[in-house]
Amino acid sequence: MSDLLVGIDVGTTRVKALAVSLDGGVVGEAEAPTPWRHDGACADIDSDTLAALAMTVADACLDDPRVPAGSVVRGIGVTGMAEAGALLDAEGRPCAPTLAWHDPRGLAEPIRERVSREEFWRACGVRLNSKPSLAKVLYLYEAYPESRNRAVRHLGVSDWVIHAMGGEQVAERSILSRSGLYDVLADEPWQPATDLVGDLTAPHIIWAGEPAGTVGAQAPERLRGATLTAAGLDHESAAFAMGAMRLGVLTDSLGTAEALMRLFAPVDRDTVARLVERDVGIGWGVVPGYLCTVGGLLTGLSLERMAALLGLTDRERRRVVSLEALALDRTAVPFRIAEASHEGLTLAGVTEGLSPALAWRAAVDDLTSLSTDLIDFIESVIGPRTEAMVTGGWSHDPTVAQAKRLQLGEYATSSVAEAAAMGAAYFGGIAAGLLSRPGPSESPAWG
Numbered sequence: 001m002s003d004l005l006v007g008i009d010v011g012t013t014r015v016k017a018l019a020v021s022l023d024g025g026v027v028g029e030a031e032a033p034t035p036w037r038h039d040g041a042c043a044d045i046d047s048d049t050l051a052a053l054a055m056t057v058a059d060a061c062l063d064d065p066r067v068p069a070g071s072v073v074r075g076i077g078v079t080g081m082a083e084a085g086a087l088l089d090a091e092g093r094p095c096a097p098t099l100a101w102h103d104p105r106g107l108a109e110p111i112r113e114r115v116s117r118e119e120f121w122r123a124c125g126v127r128l129n130s131k132p133s134l135a136k137v138l139y140l141y142e143a144y145p146e147s148r149n150r151a152v153r154h155l156g157v158s159d160w161v162i163h164a165m166g167g168e169q170v171a172e173r174s175i176l177s178r179s180g181l182y183d184v185l186a187d188e189p190w191q192p193a194t195d196l197v198g199d200l201t202a203p204h205i206i207w208a209g210e211p212a213g214t215v216g217a218q219a220p221e222r223l224r225g226a227t228l229t230a231a232g233l234d235h236e237s238a239a240f241a242m243g244a245m246r247l248g249v250l251t252d253s254l255g256t257a258e259a260l261m262r263l264f265a266p267v268d269r270d271t272v273a274r275l276v277e278r279d280v281g282i283g284w285g286v287v288p289g290y291l292c293t294v295g296g297l298l299t300g301l302s303l304e305r306m307a308a309l310l311g312l313t314d315r316e317r318r319r320v321v322s323l324e325a326l327a328l329d330r331t332a333v334p335f336r337i338a339e340a341s342h343e344g345l346t347l348a349g350v351t352e353g354l355s356p357a358l359a360w361r362a363a364v365d366d367l368t369s370l371s372t373d374l375i376d377f378i379e380s381v382i383g384p385r386t387e388a389m390v391t392g393g394w395s396h397d398p399t400v401a402q403a404k405r406l407q408l409g410e411y412a413t414s415s416v417a418e419a420a421a422m423g424a425a426y427f428g429g430i431a432a433g434l435l436s437r438p439g440p441s442e443s444p445a446w447g
Helices: 047-063 117-124 133-143 145-150 157-164 191-197 234-241 269-277 299-309 315-325 356-382 398-408 419-431
Strands: 003-010 014-021 026-033 037-039 042-045 072-080 085-088 153-156 170-172 204-206 211-214 227-233 249-254 258-264 280-284 291-297 336-341 344-348 387-391
Touching (some): 003 234, 047 072, 072 157, 117 269, 133 145, 153 170, 157 227, 227 234, 234 258, 234 387, 249 356, 280 356, 336 356
Antiparallel strands (some): 037 042
């Protein structure tokens, strides 16, 4: 028999699962679209449906023909998106839908009426808007009035999947740090949030990789008996799998969003507020005892919009234009991106002589400049980086890669596929006692 680990990533677009051997070899994989119910910018899902899908995908990865016959799943780690969660009653049953992290219906005004934004920043480590779980719970209490009387717990989606599979009700710190329900530096429920919605924090606050019970009869048979654990925020789980969740390493993840992550020792509340003011989220990381930045930019989304505008919807065509852009001097025309926001791009300087390649070069340069400002700010607060790793789909674009080399100097890349699920599998191995936990300056070492 072969011992296996399973990593589950409950993502915004897809739910993914990997079956991994103890030496780090991927022997099985499966995925399915995350079935949100959309209404314009709003998106929600039945919490039971999401948990059932995660279990189904985890079981399906064991159908891969590469899985050795007679294999036994020993540990399961679950990672996923932050802010989104399940509101549970005293029986552990959902009493309202799960709102997507980007759903704008969260209610921030009741929080603003109670505390200043600076007080929120200092305690919760995130911006005061519709995203934190606290704002979403306030909306759910209003939209589903019975939930205000029934709700006793709020679990992030990855923590909810663990409980739905038969595990304990736990709150993993990197996910809880994004909720607005939790005083990060005090490591306890935040009293103003408790006053607003009740104490919804799980009874056990854990670090990624700490055991959270075992898979029970609620889950498919092949998963039962495995040790469960939370693997934290998906961005951090991915950086961990790639060996970048180490002190001094800047991880620049270039997906639809650009996420800037740095692991660092605890700081005071004034420093937390200073970072959050620039929209750099601060919370506990997946490495016990250390904080982690999650600085977010709309780089990838903006590049997608620019590519669509230029008609570069075919990947090969976009690569050809990007290679052409490498040799161009963008100062030949005044074209620039004046603003990049959730609503869209504001462009300026569209004149004669502007070609798709020149526009692409200018757009990449301008968007990279925005991240340079944020990286410089982060380093002014927590110290300079010693290494950099660039990952994500947009890192493969030739113009983007050149811009990143000019910005960061030589940087590392990673060949780890489905890194968030891979990190979750490793945390499953830690929880099961089969793999060692790396220190803050070490990379994961598969057996």
